[in-house]
Amino acid sequence: MLILGVDPSLTATGWGVIRMEGSRLGHIANGTIKVPAKLAMPVRLSMLFADVSAIIRAHEPDDAAMEEVFTNKNPQSTLKLGQARGAVMAALGAGGLDVAEYAPRLIKKAVAGTGTAEKRQVQAMVERLLPGARPDSLDASDALAVAIAHAGMAGRNRMMEGL
Template sequence: MSLQTILLGIDPGLQRTGWGVIACEGARISWVAHGVIAPATKLPLTERLGALASGIKDVLDFYNPTEAAVEEVFMAKNAQSALLLGHARGATLSVLAQHHVAVTEYATRHIKKALVGTGGAEKEQVAFMVRRLLPQSGAVSADAADALAAAICHAAERRSPSNHLMAAKG
C-alpha cells in the first residue's frame, strides 16, 4: 500500500495568490482544498507581503503539505510588475523554506502543457482540466485553478520514471 502525500500548488501574486492542496496516493490524486490570498491593495507593500506570508503559513499549518509546486515568474508587462511579483514569490518561498517544505518550480508553459497538452493554453482551458481531473473541487477561480494545476503537474512529474532516472544521475 502506498503512502499518501499532500502537495501544495501556489500561483504567486501580490494582489492574488492562488493556492491548491491535493492528496496523492500512487497515481491517484484527489482534491483537498483551494483558495486565494488577497491582501488589501491599499496596504503598504511590507504589510501586503506580511499578509501574504501569513496566509501561506496558515495553509501550511492547516494542511501540512510535504511538497510544493510554485509557478515560476513569467515575463511581466513592465519592470515594476516583475519586481512586485518577485517580492510575492520571495515571501512565499521564504515561508515554504521555514516550514521545511520541498519546493519545485515550474514554468507556466510547462504546467499548461502537462494539463492541456499545449503550453499556450488559455486560462479557461486550464480551469476546465482542473475541474475535470478534480471534480470535487467545484467552481475554481483562475488563481486557484492555476495553483491546483501546478500541484497536478507536480504529482505527474514526481511519478515520471524519467525524472527518477535524472535524479539518480544528478
C-alpha cells in the same frame, strides 16, 4: 502524498492542495489570498507570509510547486511580483518546504495535454482531473494546475527510480 500549488501575486495569491496516491489525484482544498491594496507594502507582505504559513500548518503538504516566471513586463511589475514571491517562498522555507518550479508550457501540457492550451481549457481540465474541486478563483485554479503538474513529474520520477 500532499502537494501544495501556489500562484503568488500581490493582489491575489491562488493556492491549492491535492493528494496523490499512486497515479490517482484528489482535491483537498483551494483558495485565494487577498490582501487590501491600500495597506502598506510590509503589512501586505507579512499578511501573505502569515496566510501561507497557516495553510502549511493546516494541511502539512509534503511538496510545494510554483509556476516559473519568464517575465518581459516592465521592471517595476517584475520587482513587485518578486516581492510577493519572496514573502510566499520565505513562508514555504519556514514551513520546511522546498519549491519545484515549472514552466507555463509544461504545466499546460501536464494538465490539458498541450503546451498551448487556453486558460479556460486548463481550468476545465483541472475540474475534470480533480473531481469535486470548485476553484475559488482563476488564481486558485492555476495553483491547482501547478500541483497537478508536479504530481505528474513526481509520479514519473518514481517510475524512473523503479526501473
